[in-house]
Amino acid sequence: MAIERHVPVAEQVAILLHGRIADGTYAPGDRLPSEAELADELAVSRGTVRSALAVLATAGLIVRRQGDGTYVTGVMSAERSLMHVMWEFTRAIELSGHVPSIRVVSLQQRPATEKEAAALNIGLGEQVLSVLRVIHADERPAFLSTNVHPANLFTQAIDQLDGTIEMRRFLQRYCNREIVCGDMDVSAAMPSAEVRDALSLGANVPVLLVESVFYDADGRPLVLSTSYYGGDKLSFHDVRRSYPWAKTR
Amino acid sequence: MAIERHVPVAEQVAILLHGRIADGTYAPGDRLPSEAELADELAVSRGTVRSALAVLATAGLIVRRQGDGTYVTGVMSAERSLMHVMWEFTRAIELSGHVPSIRVVSLQQRPATEKEAAALNIGLGEQVLSVLRVIHADERPAFLSTNVHPANLFTQAIDQLDGTIEMRRFLQRYCNREIVCGDMDVSAAMPSAEVRDALSLGANVPVLLVESVFYDADGRPLVLSTSYYGGDKLSFHDVRRSYPWAKTR
DNA sequence: TAGTGGTCTAGACCACTTG
DNA sequence: AAGTGGTCTAGACCACTAC
Missing domain, CATH: 1.10.10.10 (Winged helix-like DNA-binding domain superfamily/Winged helix DNA-binding domain)
Structure with a gap:
């Protein structure tokens, strides 16, 4: 039952x-x-x-x-914050009226780098699960994304994992963890040759680089995500969340 | 009393x-x-x-x-969303450990362009108040920002307005309006010569371009904001706001 | 099992807007 | 003045965690 x-x-x-x-x-x-x-x-x-x-x-x-x-109001979408865009690429692509698809480039387990260990709050050299994917919109590459998870969140063998599902569902299904908040860095960058290739970009076209760490309700880091976006712009809606009493005098 | x-x-x-x-x-x-x-x-x-x-x-x-x-938890900052960063430049700069200052380049009233009229939900050619400013961090230019408001929000004469105060306080003080939400577009761009100049950038350095419309609680557009950021990256913290029941099955 | 947070109720009063 | 949403109370029961 x-x-x-x-x-x-x-x-x-x-x-x-x-x-x-x-x-x-x-x-x-x-x-x-x-x-x-x-x-x-x-x-x-x-x-x-x-x-x-x-x-x-x-x-x-x-x-x-x-x-x-x-x-x-007529507003219907409740999930348009930048954080949602970054953890649910396909929904963001759907909302913009295109057809999304996810292609896994690689899915491997390996020791954490120094930066990864610091971001994920694990020991240097502890195992991580690294997923490199390209997210397409209407068969055109839009995002190149790397998700690095602490390997100890997973109990399954690595070949049991389906890399084509969205990061948030991935964490729910395999780790039973829920993303609740994230720290994000957004910057403009000139893409490396590899990134330019993967995103089929012309020369001298800048890309958006979004580096995020997402956490569960207890503040445990679930994933370090590095994403390049080669499209025009990222659109989202944001609602105030400061203290209601934080009046400006 | x-x-x-x-x-x-x-x-x-x-x-x-x-x-x-x-x-x-x-x-x-x-x-x-x-x-x-x-x-x-x-x-x-x-x-x-x-x-x-x-x-x-x-x-x-x-x-x-x-x-x-x-x-x-130890987390102390409640105002680190991207929206807060964009409406309170100086606070964002303070939080990153630098000293902010605002310099007004121009403050003028003129008819709305087509794009501005559409974004602000006013008639084409209706008057708008346009404020162009450079926000410095430690005497180095960080943001170049243009705020365009519907002029009918203001009762004061234009030379009574203090352009050196933060956009949110500006709206509170002169219009008695409170920003509650915003639609934002983020993109990477190569700066024009003017923007590169204003931000003292080298050649071939991309910038972040953030275009936002901020609204009050009744959904009235208060400002169309266009900001170029020439620094390294924008950092912020985001908390989930999707429906609690929107489980992924 | 005791104690915690999570949910729900029924009722009261207040602040505000509209007629 | 009537009706709306905003706030607060007191009490109840439930779901979950730690011991």
Whole structure:
């Protein structure tokens, strides 16, 4: 028998409301029913409705105005931060209207370099799993990406691993770990000959270089990722996350 | 008599706990008192304590583990997203250990171009306020930035505006608007002669180009910002914001 | 098993916007 | 004045972890 997963009520409410926005029951510009009405209709407490609405508001799907009401914005994507782009290349490519595919160049286990050991918080020379891939958009190479994981996260033999799945799912499936945050460096660079080749670029075309370390909820490094992007630009949406009380005087 | 600002209890609790973490009362690695103990000590409800802790957890200052406890992480900066970097250049420069300064190149009012009108959701040819600035780090130019605002946000005469203050404060002070989210494009580019000059760059050095539109809580565009960054790399920290239920199956 | 954080409820009052 | 979202409370039960 499958594990019975307890699904929080607020989550179910959020999914339900998300569905109503997605299918146009609540269309962009519409005002949603009040918290009290929703609580009444769904037979849950007002606090539960508020939790669900807070999720949708944070995602940008709705806007809430005290004394007025809750309105549908028309924004539908909740996963457009730069971090999401970097850990879910294919979704980012889909969102921009192209067809993604992942090709594995190499997948190997080897000792960590000094830089990798420092970033992943492991001993120098400890084993790492290194995955080099090219992510295509409509059969044209877009990203050249190297993911380096601490090998001790994995229990499977290396030839059991499927390198064509997205980094985040890869970590979920094989390590049962969830990416929660990341430190990222973005810079402009002239590509080396290898990178230029892999991305089929002309001469004298700069690329974006994104170097990231992603962590789980406990702050453990899961992956050091180095990605070159040869396309036009990376687009994303960001929402404020500073302290609400951090007013500028 | 000054306006009496009502300060939510949860916010006061968050500030208090933030202070205890900052001053080492709760040191990195320490376990915080339980929610019940904090609620008891501060004479507030457990829900209020939870709200405060949620803010600190989102900022990354603490980690919470069900059945175990709440722990201090050692991470102190809550404002390191790329969006914050782009709207608070000087803070980003400070965080990287340098001394920032802002120099205004020009500040003028003129009709909007087609691109500006589209981005700012105003009519073509409506007036905009355009601010061109160079942001220095330790007397070396780091960013060349143009901010274009809808002129109708401003009531002051143009010569009353102080262009040396940060964009976010600028909007707060003169328009009473708060930046809440933004759409951003990041790309690598070869700088034009003017940009190369302004940033004192050598030949054949690529720059980062960040084009952003920032919005207030109601989705109104406040500014179209175009920034060139001539330094090594932009570093920032990002926290997951996808739907908690958006599990990858 | 005791104690932690996670969720939900029902009710109250406040701040704000709209008519 | 009526109705909205924003905040806070007190209490309950559950899921999980450490001992």
